[in-house]
Amino acid sequence: MGIYGNERADWLAKGATKLINLVPMSVLKSFYKSIFKEHVISQWNNLYQNSHNAKSTKEFFPSIYGRLRAIHFVPNFRITQFLTGHGNLKAYLKRFNLSRTDLYSCSSGEIQDVNHLILSCSKFTPSRCLFTSSLKKNNFASRFLYFGPEQNLFCIVL
Numbered sequence: 706m707g708i709y710g711n712e713r714a715d716w717l718a719k720g721a722t723k724l725i726n727l728v729p730m731s732v733l734k735s736f737y738k739s740i741f742k743e744h745v746i747s748q749w750n751n752l753y754q755n756s757h758n759a760k761s762t763k764e765f766f767p768s769i770y771g772r773l774r775a776i777h778f779v780p781n782f783r784i785t786q787f788l789t790g791h792g793n794l795k796a797y798l799k800r801f802n803l804s805r806t807d808l809y810s811c812s813s814g815e816i817q818d819v820n821h822l823i824l825s826c827s828k829f830t831p832s833r834c835l836f837t838s839s840l841k842k843n844n845f846a847s848r849f850l851y852f853g854p855e856q857n858l859f860c861i862v863l
C-alpha cells in the first residue's frame with residue numbers, strides 16, 4: 706500500500722486518459738500560440754508603461770501595441786539614439802558631465818533635447834514644414850497625433 710495521495714493521483718490520471726475521447730481536443734496549436742503571444746505582449750506593455758524609464762521613447766511610442774503596429778518603422782543606430790534621448794544631445798551629455806551646458810547653439814536659449822529639435826528649433830523649421838506638408842499631401846496626417854502651439858508633429862501613434 707502506497708501513500709494515499711499518490712494512489713489517488715494515479716487513479717485520476719488513469720481515468721483522465723479515458724476522457725480524451727469524451728472531451729474535444731481539437732483546439733489548434735496556433736490558437737494556444739496566439740493566446741500566449743497576446744499575453745506576453747500585454748505583460749510587456751504593462752512593464753513598459755509602468756516603468757519610470759524610457760521617458761523620451763514613450764513620447765513617440767506610448768504603448769508596445771503602437772510600436773508593434775508600426776511595421777514600416779525600421780530603427781537604426783541614429784534613430785534609436787534620437788528616440789531614446791540617448792544621442793549626442795547636450796541635454797544627455799550634460800547629465801554625464803560630458804558637456805558644460807545643455808543649451809543648444811541655435812540662439813533660442815533652449816535645452817538641446819529631442820523635444821526642442823522636433824517641435825521648436827528654428828534650425829529645423831524648413832525640414833519640419835516639408836515633412837508635415839508631405840504627410841498631409843499623402844494623407845498620412847490622420848495617422849499621427851499632433852500637439853503643440855504650432856501643431857507640430859510629435860507623437861507617432863500608428
Ligand SMILES: [Zn+2]
Nearest residue numbers: 811813826827
Ligand atoms: Zn533650437
